[in-house]
Amino acid sequence: MLHDIAPHIFRNEFSTVTEVRESDYILYYKSNSLLVVKKEDENEIPHKSDLPEFSSIQDAIFLFTLDDKACFLLLECPVVNEDGFVYEEINFFRNYKRREIAWISILGHQLMSWYSSNRFCGNCGSKTTLKTTERAIQCTDCATTLYPKISPAVIVAITCKNKILLASGKNFRSNFYSLIAGYVDIGESLEETVVREVKEEIGIDVKNIRYYKSQPWPFSGSMMIGYWAEADDLQPLRLDENEISEAGWYSRGNLPNHPVNISIAGEMIELFEKNMM
Numbered sequence: 001m002l003h004d005i006a007p008h009i010f011r012n013e014f015s016t017v018t019e020v021r022e023s024d025y026i027l028y029y030k031s032n033s034l035l036v037v038k039k040e041d042e043n044e045i046p047h048k049s050d051l052p053e054f055s056s057i058q059d060a061i062f063l064f065t066l067d068d069k070a071c072f073l074l075l076e077c078p079v080v081n082e083d084g085f086v087y088e089e090i091n092f093f094r095n096y097k098r099r100e101i102a103w104i105s106i107l108g109h110q111l112m113s114w115y116s117s118n119r120f121c122g123n124c125g126s127k128t129t130l131k132t133t134e135r136a137i138q139c140t141d142c143a144t145t146l147y148p149k150i151s152p153a154v155i156v157a158i159t160c161k162n163k164i165l166l167a168s169g170k171n172f173r174s175n176f177y178s179l180i181a182g183y184v185d186i187g188e189s190l191e192e193t194v195v196r197e198v199k200e201e202i203g204i205d206v207k208n209i210r211y212y213k214s215q216p217w218p219f220s221g222s223m224m225i226g227y228w229a230e231a232d233d234l235q236p237l238r239l240d241e242n243e244i245s246e247a248g249w250y251s252r253g254n255l256p257n258h259p260v261n262i263s264i265a266g267e268m269i270e271l272f273e274k275n276m277m
């Protein structure tokens with residue numbers, strides 16, 4: 001999955017770093033794109049040493065570390081020689097072969113969005129500031145404290161004997177199918193979300209709900225929580241036309257286009273295909 005980057009080591013602990021080293025990574029995003037250094041073979045995230053005009057740690061926000069390098073975010077565009085740099089869309093990193101670089105690029109974008117959209121307090125409208133003791137934003141007036149927003153969502157692989165239920169969402173590209181998924185709503189357990197989402201989206205009842213594993217999904221700021229479930233395939237499918245354009249039962253060995261294993265959905269579909277669930 002996207003966050004499985006071994007043997008590289010990602011650490012998200014907050015740190016009060018007082019210095020940016022020459023080899024540390026500097027992430028600057030313009031909307032949905034990341035500033036990278038142009039290289040002949042493969043563009044790279046800039047190190048501090050690539051940004052000679054970089055002046056002070058006051059301009060940089062510590063994000064996390066990858067192996068022995070700290071990763072810093074800049075919210076203001078650094079001064080760069082435009083011939084040597086280019087912007088790369090975040091979606092480009094989905095299938096980037098250096099998985100550890102893909103991971104920090106995509107995760108950095110999630111944090112950038114969070115910092116950028118909370119410059120003012122949602123409670124009183126005053127300016128906010130970054131806390132120095134933890135990864136948090138605090139209002140300078142009413143002291144409201146904000147932490148990165150993570151939205152839990154379930155994703156469900158529904159099976160019946162040697163068949164799996166796959167659905168094509170309204171916003172999917174054509175002829176592309178995945179598992180049923182949906183955000184957790186207020187006042188419900190994860191298992192209740194599974195039952196409700198499946199019923200709402202395709203109109204059937206599921207049983208034998210079993211937890212599989214979870215996956216942080218920074219593209220949408222979600223925590224995807226994977227479940228296996230079983231259902232009787234004789235139940236009529238009633239699709240929520242606002243969400244689902246097609247759904248059906250597919251036999252092992254005869255699955256339509258589906259996600260690859262950078263996502264938990266892809267991994268679960270692959271396990272079903274190999275009869276290893």
Ligand SMILES: [Zn+2]
Pocket residue numbers: 121122123124125126139140141142143144
């Ligand atoms: Zn406030």
